[in-house]
Structure formats: C-alpha cells, structure tokens
Amino acid sequence: MTQVILNGLFVGSFYALIALGYSMVYGIIKLLNFAHGDIFMFGAYIGMTCLVAIPGIGSLGIGALAVILLVSIVLTGTTGVLIEALAYRPLRTAPRLSVLITAVGMSFFLEYGVRQIWGPDPQPWPSNGRLSDFLSTTDATGAKQQLSVPIFDGALTYSQLVILAFAVVLMAALALYIGKTREGRAMRAIALDQRAASLMGVNVNATISRVFFIGSAMAGVAGVMHGAYYSSITFLMGFLLGLKAFTAAVIGGIGNLYGAMLGGLTLGLLESIGTTLLGGEWKDVFAFVFLILFLTVKPTGILGERVVERM
Amino acid sequence: MKNSWTRKALALGAAVSVALTLSACGGSGDSGETYKLGLIAPFSGSENMFGDYMKNAAVLAANEINEAGGVLGKQIEIVTEDDACDATQGAAAAQKLVSAGVVASVGGYCSGATLPTLPIFYEAKIPELISVANSDNLIKDNTGNVWLLDGTGTQQAATALKWVQQNGFTNLVVIDDKTDYSANLATKFVEAATAAGFTVTTDSLTPKESDFSAQVNKIKSANADFFYFTGYVQEAGLLVKQAVEAGYTGSILLGDGSVDSKVAEIAGLENCQNVYATYTKTPDMLDDGGAFAAAYKEVSGGTDPGPYSIHSYDTVKVWAAAAEAAGSVEMDKINEALKTLTYEGLTGTVHFEADGSRTGEGGFVIVSNKDDGVFKLFDALT
Numbered sequence: 001m002t003q004v005i006l007n008g009l010f011v012g013s014f015y016a017l018i019a020l021g022y023s024m025v026y027g028i029i030k031l032l033n034f035a036h037g038d039i040f041m042f043g044a045y046i047g048m049t050c051l052v053a054i055p056g057i058g059s060l061g062i063g064a065l066a067v068i069l070l071v072s073i074v075l076t077g078t079t080g081v082l083i084e085a086l087a088y089r090p091l092r093t094a095p096r097l098s099v100l101i102t103a104v105g106m107s108f109f110l111e112y113g114v115r116q117i118w119g120p121d122p123q124p125w126p127s128n129g130r131l132s133d134f135l136s137t138t139d140a141t142g143a144k145q146q147l148s149v150p151i152f153d154g155a156l157t158y159s160q161l162v163i164l165a166f167a168v169v170l171m172a173a174l175a176l177y178i179g180k181t182r183e184g185r186a187m188r189a190i191a192l193d194q195r196a197a198s199l200m201g202v203n204v205n206a207t208i209s210r211v212f213f214i215g216s217a218m219a220g221v222a223g224v225m226h227g228a229y230y231s232s233i234t235f236l237m238g239f240l241l242g243l244k245a246f247t248a249a250v251i252g253g254i255g256n257l258y259g260a261m262l263g264g265l266t267l268g269l270l271e272s273i274g275t276t277l278l279g280g281e282w283k284d285v286f287a288f289v290f291l292i293l294f295l296t297v298k299p300t301g302i303l304g305e306r307v308v309e310r311m
Numbered sequence: 312m313k314n315s316w317t318r319k320a321l322a323l324g325a326a327v328s329v330a331l332t333l334s335a336c337g338g339s340g341d342s343g344e345t346y347k348l349g350l351i352a353p354f355s356g357s358e359n360m361f362g363d364y365m366k367n368a369a370v371l372a373a374n375e376i377n378e379a380g381g382v383l384g385k386q387i388e389i390v391t392e393d394d395a396c397d398a399t400q401g402a403a404a405a406q407k408l409v410s411a412g413v414v415a416s417v418g419g420y421c422s423g424a425t426l427p428t429l430p431i432f433y434e435a436k437i438p439e440l441i442s443v444a445n446s447d448n449l450i451k452d453n454t455g456n457v458w459l460l461d462g463t464g465t466q467q468a469a470t471a472l473k474w475v476q477q478n479g480f481t482n483l484v485v486i487d488d489k490t491d492y493s494a495n496l497a498t499k500f501v502e503a504a505t506a507a508g509f510t511v512t513t514d515s516l517t518p519k520e521s522d523f524s525a526q527v528n529k530i531k532s533a534n535a536d537f538f539y540f541t542g543y544v545q546e547a548g549l550l551v552k553q554a555v556e557a558g559y560t561g562s563i564l565l566g567d568g569s570v571d572s573k574v575a576e577i578a579g580l581e582n583c584q585n586v587y588a589t590y591t592k593t594p595d596m597l598d599d600g601g602a603f604a605a606a607y608k609e610v611s612g613g614t615d616p617g618p619y620s621i622h623s624y625d626t627v628k629v630w631a632a633a634a635e636a637a638g639s640v641e642m643d644k645i646n647e648a649l650k651t652l653t654y655e656g657l658t659g660t661v662h663f664e665a666d667g668s669r670t671g672e673g674g675f676v677i678v679s680n681k682d683d684g685v686f687k688l689f690d691a692l693t
Contacts, residue, residue, distance in 0.1 A: 007524035122545045124576035132556055133579070144581050146556045157556065230521045232549055232577040240519060275525035281489050281515035283525070 002154035004276050005269065010160050012268020013167035017222040018245035019252065019260040020174060021215030027255035028191045028211050030096065034103040035083060037242015038110035039216045043076040043223030044233045045114055051126040058128035065129055065228060072220040080216025081209045089205070107242075115235040125231040131159040132229070163225050170218060171261050177214075178257060187211055191255070240284075247291040253304025262302055345388045346381075346640060348373070348627060349408035349437075350418035351401060351428065354393040361420050361619060365442060366391050367611040368620035369417060372627035374610065382631045383638070389417075389627070394424040402427040409435040414640040417626045420619070422446035422492065429457060436642040438649075442626040443619045447495055450667040455646050457667050460626045460658070461619075462591060462675050464492070466668070468499035470589050470675035471539055471564055472507060473692055480537035480562060484512045484530050486550070488542035496541040496566050516546060523550050527557045535559075541566040548577025555582040564588060567675075570618075575684030583680055587689060590678045592658055593618045596688045603657060625656035 018040055025033045047068040051057060057064045087106050091099045127133065135158035136144045148157040156164070178184040186207045189197040198204045226241075227233045244267065252263025267287060274286035294301060350369050354362035369389045377386045390411055392404035401424030408416065409431060416432050419425040419441035426449065432439045433454045441449060445461040462470075475483065483504060487497035494515075501511050512533040514526050523546070530538050538554070538561070540547055547569035554563070555578070565574070565588040575583045594616040597603055603624075607616040629652070634640050637648035654661040662670045679689035 003528055004525075007522075007528065011522050011524070122573070122577070124548075124573065127579065130579065132552075136556075146558070159556075226521065230549060231552060231579070232521070232545060234519070234545070236519065237521065272525060276528065279514055280486075280523070280526050280529075281517060283517055283520070 002152040004154075004272050006151060006154045006156050006160075008269035008272030009265060010156070010164060010268070011272065012248075012265035013164050014222055014226065014241070014264075015245050015248040015267050016261045016264025017167050017170065018219050018241060019248040019264045020171065020257060021219050022242075022245055022249045023252070023254055023257060023260035024187075024211050024215045026249070027257070028187055029088075029092070029194075029208060031088060031099050032103065032246070033088075033215075034100070034242065034246075035106035035110055036215065036219055037238035037240075037245065038107050038114075039076050039080055039238070040219040040223040040226070040241060041233070041235060041238030042079060042110055042114060043072045043220030044227040044237065045118055045123075045223075045235075046072045046075050046220070047129070047224035047227050048123055048125060048233060049118075051129040062134045065131070065134075065224070068129065069221060069224050072224045073217040076220025076223070077213040077217035080212040080219075083216075084209060084212040089208075107239075111235050111239070118235065120235065122232050122234040125227045125233065129228055130231055131162065131225075132157070132231075135159050135162070159229055163229060166221070166225065170221065174214070174218070175257060183207070183210060244287060247287055249301075250291055250299075251294050251301055253301030256301070256303045259301055259303035266302070345386045346383075346415075346634075347388050347390050347411060347413040348630065349405075349411070349413035349416045350389055350391045350623070351394050351404045351408065351416065351425075352391065352418045352420045352443075353396040353424075354391070355395045358396045358420065360617060361443070362391075362393065363611070363614070364617035364620040365418060365420065365623035367607060367614075368616060368622075368624040369627050371607055371610045372624045372631075375606075376627070376631050382634050383640070387627075387631070391418075394421070396421040396424050398424050398427050401425060402431060404428070405431040409437065413437065415440060415630050415645070417623070417630055418442060419444040422449060425449060429454070432456065438630070438642045438645040440626045440630055442622045446492060447499075448491070453667045455667075456642050458629075458649055458663055459668050460622050460629065460661065461669075463668050464495040464499045465503075466671075467496055467567065467589050467675050468503050470677075470692060471500055472503045474564065474587070474589070474677055474690075475504070475509070475537055476507070477692070478537075478562065481509075482512075482533055482535045482537065482561075483509055484514070484533050484535040484538040486514050486516060486526055486530075486538060486540045486542075488518045488546060489515050490518065490542070492568060493541045493543070493566070497539075500539060500541070516542070516550070518542065518546055520546075521549060523553050524557075526550065527554045527559065530554060530559060531557065536561040537564065538562075539564045539566070540569065543568045544571045544573045545577070548574045551586055552578040552582050555585075561585065562587065567591060570678060570686045572680065572684045572686070575680050580681075580684050583684070586681065587677050587679050588686060589675050590686065591619075592621060592674050592676060594621055594657075596676065596691075597621070597657060599657075621657040625654075625658050625661060628656060629654050629661050 021036050050068040050071050087102050136146045139145050146157040148155045186202045189202055248263035248267040249260050252259030271287050275283045352362040352365045353359055373387050373389050392407055394401035394404045405428035416439040420443045422444040425444040438456045440458045442460045445463050447464050485497045485500055487493040504511050514529050516523055516526050547565050563586045567590045570588050570590045604616055632654050633645050633648040633652055637644035659674045664670055677690040678686040680686045
C-alpha cells in the first residue's frame, strides 16, 4: 500500500505542475487554456531535439538536463507569450466561448505542427539524457540497479525523488512569487478586477504575458522531466495529461494555486488507489468520474471560493 | 454562471477526446485470358511498408507459377488494392476487386479492415485466403470460404504457454491493453494456461498513457517470474522499462504486436535482457540460405523482404495448389480442395482445420532483442 501511495504522489506531482499553469491563467483571465497540455508536449520535444542537436552535450552528464531545461523554459515560455499575444489578446473582450474554441484550435495547431516537424511516431528519448541512467549503479553481473530510498515497505528511486523535489521547489518558488512580489501582487489585482487594476496603474498586458510565460515554462519543465523519466514522447502526449491537469485544477479549485497543487496530488493518489482496487483499465474512468463528481457536488473544488459572477 | 461555464468547457474537452482512435486491414474475385488474384493490403498510412512486402512476394510466387506453366493452363496475375488499414477503404477495395473479376483474394493485413471484405467476397463467390490478418473474429462465423494462413490468437497463446512450460515459470501475469487483438490474445492465453493448471493474474493498461506503476506493482506483488504483455510497441517499451527499473527480474514475453526495435530504444537495451516475444517466422529466419531473399529482390527492385512476405508468397502458392487439385477456380471446389490440402510452404506445413485456421502452432517462434535491440529468432520451440 505504501508503494501505491508513493506512486500516486509521484504521478500527482506531474499533474500539479501542469495544473498550476491551467489555474494561473484561469484565475487571471478566466480562460481555460486547452493548449496548455500541448505546451508541455512541446517542451519535451524541445528537450529531445537539444539532446540530439547540441554538440558535446553528452559530455556534460547530468548537467545536460540542466541545459535542456533552460532552453526548454525559454522556448516554451516564449511560445506561451506568443500564443497569448496572437490568439487570445485580440479576443479578450469577445464572448468566452470564442476564446475557448480558439484555445482548442491552438491545441490542434501545436499537436499537428509538432507532428509535421518530428513525425507521427513516438520518439525515444536520447540515451544521453535519461534520468534513470544517471542515477543507477551497475552490479557485478552487469545488470543495472536503480538507486532507491526505502520508505516504510515501499521505495522511491532517485529519479523519482529528483522529480518530486524539483516539483516541490518550483511550486514553493511560484507561491512566493505570487504572494510576496510586486509582480505577483499585480497578478492578484488583475484576477480580482482587471479594469480597476489598470486604473490603478497596473500594466495589464505585461502582467498577463508574464503569467503565460511562467505557466508555460512550468509545463515545459514538466515536459522535459516526463521525457527524461519515461523515455518516450509522442505529439499527442499533452492531450490526456492536459485533461488530467484540468481535472486536478477543478478538484483543487480552479483559479487557486494551492488548489492546483493539492488537486494534482489528490488526483494522482485517487488514480493510483483506484487502479489498484479496480484494475488498470479503470484508471481514466476513475479520474474523470471524480471530475464529474466535483463539478456536480462541489464545483468550486477543495480550496475554491464561491465567486460572484461579474461578467 | 461559473459552474455552467466550467461544464461547457468540460463538454468541449470530452468532445475533443473522442477524436482519438485507431483501426486495423485487406481482401479480393473471376476473368478471361488470365486468372486475376486480388491482394488488398495497406499501401498508404502508418502500416504501408507491409503492403509492398506482401505485393512483391505475391508477384514473385505468381511469376514462378507462370514460368512453370500457370494454373490450369492459364497465366495468373496479381491485382492490388489499398485499404490503408481502414475498414471503409477495405470494403471499397473488395468491391473494386470483385468488379475487376478476380478469382480469389490472397491479401488481408489488418484484421479490422479485412472483416468488412468477408461478406463482399462471399456474395461474389470468391474464396478468401487471408495471408496476414489473424483475429479469431475473421473465422468466428466462417462461411466456408475463409482460410487463415497466419496463426490465430489461440495458436500464439499456445506458443506462449509452451515457452512458459519449457522454462518452468510458475507465477504468471498477463497484461493487455483492451484492444481487440490484445484482449483476444490475453484471453486465449489465460484459457490455455488455466487449463494447464496455472493460476494467472491479469491486468490491463490504457494505451497512450505513460505511467504503468500500478501494473508494475501488481506484477511485483504477485511475485511473478513471468509476464506476458499482448499490446503494442510504445506501451511495451514503457512497461518493460518501468518493471525492470522497479526491480523486476523475471522473464518478460511480448505479443507479435510489440515486435519492433523501438521497444529497446524506449526501454534501453540493458533493460531488455529478459525480454522475449512470440512472433511468426520472418524471411531472415528461413534456412534456405537466402534463396528467397535473392529471388524477392529481383521482383522488388533491390529492397529486402520484410515480415509477412513469406506468408503472402505461400498464400498464392496454396491457392494455385488448391486450384490444380480441384481442377477449377470456383469457390465451392476450391473450398473442398483446401479442406484436405497439405502444402509444404516457407511458413511451414500448410494444412487447415475445419474452421479455416491453420493446424499446428501457426508457425509461431520465440524471438529476442537482447543483442542489439532488433528482434531475432531465439527459439523455434520445435
């Protein structure tokens, strides 16, 4: 059972990282950015391309991952900003359904754009960037042993720990940024009332761009870590994970950052326990039943507050 | 308002999610100067390479037959149609072949695209010798004119069980991905193993997901020394990697849908040291010293024969042998001839059960990718 919980927390940390971007954007401009999951996928493809294309990156060892994370952060962040500026900003005063449809269109654009460039087949992650290869030892018989830490009667491998730690640090940093900095305050102000914020001198466009940069960059990080851990990426991988992250955001209370983190971990745990009890084929059914349950019974999620609709 | 908004968004998300599915493959009819044989296979789409393997081998077989004087004094000719592994295109291709006047169908790669060709050929009174497609559903309601040259799920499962018994495995786990082919193979394996006195733990996974820790957990808590995964390449690679990295040291067997070098690329070659697969014979496993490959290259213009080309070659030869034995190319007479025919082909001895499947083990062997990631013959289990 311990192992089931550990697995759930691990998968949940991926959901949480992606759910953060969903929730930030929703909290501030009330848009469900369906292209967000595809930014995650795009981040993974950027990482893979860097591992192949940058000369000498293999000699950096695990440092190679730091390099591709940086490149991926910059490129996915920029892509997020561009998407907002080109596709969403012109529609900011349009009915919300138009923007939502644009977001779905943007999602298809990213998916099939990537397919056009890299091809439809699943791509194996290059061997010079596999987390499990760095964090393992070779035993006397030549077989590879994953380094792992026993926790009660379960265990987490070093690779999983690294990813969990990364997710926790990123989430903590984001919480600090939103809660304690000037830019964070501007974001919260826009979330409360966009027009009043702009009357008070907050640069709305710049702040929204910043939100998209940060949210997309976190999805990019998650994409690279997903590739480095699972070793296989496809152009459609962002679709299902995006929906799961959306579910996580709803469970936690969409628009609420702590809710997104809590929702991600909760969904990971629910899935893990559910599949153990019911069998693997029920995983997605189980996850989406919870989405429907929350939407019917507690639409504001665990941490969400009832918001008076202004528009 | 916010609620209904979120619900609308969800409904849209759900609608989008429906846009993700897969399908599966091909079939053929009668004429004047020559006998035309119809070959439906995927020549476009993701499985397109198999169309050429099948076509070139069928043409090679036809050329050899024609040089030896043809069938019943007439030359034979292969007519191809593309089904792109799609059910709708498969049905259209079968109609075209019937209009073109073919006397037999000798193709069929994807089971899903071959199923809709069955009633079309039966109504046109055309015998259907299916070279590659092998779902048990193709012969479930056999109208008497359908013959499978490739081994069925039942036969593949029997081969897997033989491998289990030969190695003395005791704690067995089977994992499928709930698609038609995969569930069929898994069910047949569980039936066979249960009948042989084994207790089998089963689980399923969802295709296109990445995290299979729940399945790995199940394998480990069952103390398995053997697990059989009956799905496709991508999930096979991920499952092998996650199982071995979680400390699983037992044996891993994959179904023929996972036989591809991508498994080792995804899982890492060092994690594939206990990976085997059930697979039908491929041209490089023949002991004819490359004679088939050399003859094939003359037809193909230099490309090497691929998987299933020998099945396609045998299918044409089997039809020719049946027509000679029957003294006719009419469906009923061919059917009668095929019931008793025994033919020594490249894929082994071809002889049919009453239901249209091949007798014996369907030519399945055990392959391994532990050397360089490419699956090669490991044990013919003879």
